Amino acid sequence: MKRVFVRTFGCQMNVYDTGKMRALLAQDGYAPTDDMADADLVIVNTCSIREKPEQKLHSFLGEAFAIKRSADRLVTVAVAGCVAQQEGNKLLDRYPQLDLVFGPDAVPSIVSMVRAAQDQPVLDTTFLDADDYVFTSELDPDAKGAVGAFVTIQKGCDNKCTFCIVPTTRGTELSRPSAQILDEVRGLVAGGVREITLIGQNVNSYGLKVPGEKNFAALLYAVAAVPGVQRIRYTTSHPRDMGADVVQAYRDLPQLTSQLHLPVQSGSDAVLRRMKRFYTRDGYLRLVDQLMDARPDLALSTDIIVGFPGETDEDFEATLSLLETLRFHTSFSFKFSPRPGTPALKLLERDEAVAPEVAQARLVRFQDRQRVISLEQNRLLEGQVVEVLVEGPSRHDAGVICGRTGDFKMVNFPGDVAQTGSFAQVRVTRAFTNSLRGEPLRPWVAAPSPSASATA
C-alpha cells in the first residue's frame, strides 16, 4: 500500500480540494498517513491570500526534501493550490527536487499527474474552460464518520476586490450544477453527515450566469429539502450580492443556521470604494438589519483588513465603530498584504502605503476590542440552554465531548463519544472568548436517522 501525506494551508476551498485529492488517490491505492516521514507521496496544498501563508510553503518544502533525500524509497513531492497556480514553473526552477506543481483546476487529474511525475517533473496550471471543468464527486475517505461536511457549489470568482489574488489563482466563477450538488448532499447524509456547509468564493452569485440554473436562495431551499439535512451553513458571502430571497430563507428554513459570515473588510466608505467592494457602510448596516429582522438571534462574523493603502486614522476609527455597532461575535482580521498582480498595487505606487507599525497598532487595537466583545457575546449565554450537535471528543479532556450550537459556538461538556452525531441540550456554565463550557441537561436526544426522516 502506498501512502500519501497532505498538508493543507488556507481556506475551506483548499480543505475541500485536499479531500478530493485523497479520495481520488485512494482509488489508486494510496492510504492517507499523518506522518510525512512515512509517505511515498507528499503534497502541500498552498494558499497565497497573504504573504505569510506563502512563506510557510518554503519551510514545509525544506522538511519534505530532507525526507526525500534520506528515504530508501521513491518519494514524490508535489505543490498544489494557489501558490502553485501563481508561481508555476518558477517553483520547479527554484526547487530541483520538486516533482509536481499543479493548480486548483488540475485536482481531478491528480492520479495521472502523480504517475507521470515519477519519470519527470510535471506542471499543470492551466485553467479549464467551463465545458471541460469537472467538479469531483468522490468523497474524502478520511472524512468518514464526520458529522459535518463541505460541499463545493462554485469555483473561482468574478469580483475584482482590489486587494484579492483569488480571481488570479482560482480563475473565473463557475457554478457547479445543482443536480450534482444535491447528489453529493444525499450521499453525505446517507453516510451519516448531518451538517452541510456549502462553499464557494462568492456563494451569493451562485447560478446567476447559467440559464435555467437555480440561484443561491433556491439552492438553499433544495438542500434543506433533502431528508436528513439537519443544519446548513455556507461561506463566503459578498454583501453586495446577498439578495432579499436569501434573507427570506432565514425566515423559512429552520435548517439554515443562525450564524453568518459576512465579510465587510472596512467600516469606511472611502476604503470600501478603493477596495471596489460596491457597497457602503450604510448599505451593509441595512442588510444586517434585514437579516436580523428575519432571524433575530443571528450571530454575525466578519473579515477585516486594516492598513489598506490610503487608510487614514478616521477610516480605521470607522471600522472600530462598526465593530461597536454590530458587535460581531467573531472576526478574522488581517493587515493588508500586497499581492502580485492585484489592482491595489497601483495605490502603493501612488505612495499610499500605511506604515507597517501603524497597521500593526491598528490590528492590535481591533483584535483587542474584538476579543472583549466575543467574550461579552458568549457570556450572554451563561445559564442558558443551547442545542449542540455533537462532533466528537474534546481535544483536551477525556470524558468531555464537544460540538457546536446553531450559531457556531463550540461547547465542551461531559459526555460519551458514542453520542457523536446526536443533538444534546446543554446548559452553559461558563463562557470563554472562543468556546463555552456546559452540562448536559437530560438524556440524549438522538438525531433522527436519515432514513427515519426520509419516511417522515
Ligand code: 5AD
Ligand atoms: N491582504 C490582507 N488580507 C486579505 N484578504 C484577502 N486578500 C488580502 C490581502 N491582500 C482577507 C480578506 C478576505 C479574507 C479571506 O482574507 O479579509 O475576506
Ligand code: SF4
Ligand atoms: Fe477575493 Fe473579492 Fe472574490 Fe472574495 S469576492 S474571492 S475577496 S475578489
